[in-house]
Amino acid sequence: xxxxxxxxxxxxxxxxxxxxxxxxxxxxxxxxxxxxxxxxxxxxxxxxxxxxxxxxxxxxxxxxxxxxxxxxxxxxxxxxxxxxxxxxxxxxxxxxxxxxxxxxxxxxxxxxxxxxxxxxxxxxxxxxxxxxxxxxxxxxxxxxxxxxxxxx
Numbered sequence: 001x002x003x004x005x006x007x008x009x010x011x012x013x014x015x016x017x018x019x020x021x022x023x024x025x026x027x028x029x030x031x032x033x034x035x036x037x038x039x040x041x042x043x044x045x046x047x048x049x050x051x052x053x054x055x056x057x058x059x060x061x062x063x064x065x066x067x068x069x070x071x072x073x074x075x076x077x078x079x080x081x082x083x084x085x086x087x088x089x090x091x092x093x094x095x096x097x098x099x100x101x102x103x104x105x106x107x108x109x110x111x112x113x114x115x116x117x118x119x120x121x122x123x124x125x126x127x128x129x130x131x132x133x134x135x136x137x138x139x140x141x142x143x144x145x146x147x148x149x150x151x152x
Contacts, residue, residue, distance in 0.1 A: 061101025
């Protein structure tokens with residue numbers, strides 16, 4: 001099974017989390033593509049089936065620079081993506097006015113476009129606590145969902 005991991009970061013924390021998820025997924029037999037979020041445009045993104053998004057929040061709730069082009073296209077999209085399954089880790093800091101704003105905005109838009117959320121989003125406050133446990137659960141649920149959906 002192919003898993004595409006997209007990340008956007010300012011300080012490197014989201015990239016580190018994405019790389020750890022990549023290693024876990026590879027160890028479980030996934031074929032993994034790890035890229036910066038801006039690597040995809042809306043047309044290439046729509047073709048993906050299994051996606052993990054790891055993003056930090058920059059400034060006043062914005063998507064980091066390495067994801068902003070992708071976000072601008074996604075935000076204006078109206079095309080449903082019912083075949084896309086996703087999970088999302090949002091890194092943020094509760095001392096900021098908009099906590100995990102980038103992740104929340106991306107997830108909300110994916111839900112509007114009828115993507116399937118495999119697992120509840122993980123929101124981290126100032127660290128990456130819980131990302132390992134979330135990653136294990138996400139990969140397990142992704143395999144189960146893919147198995148049953150692909151058999152129908």
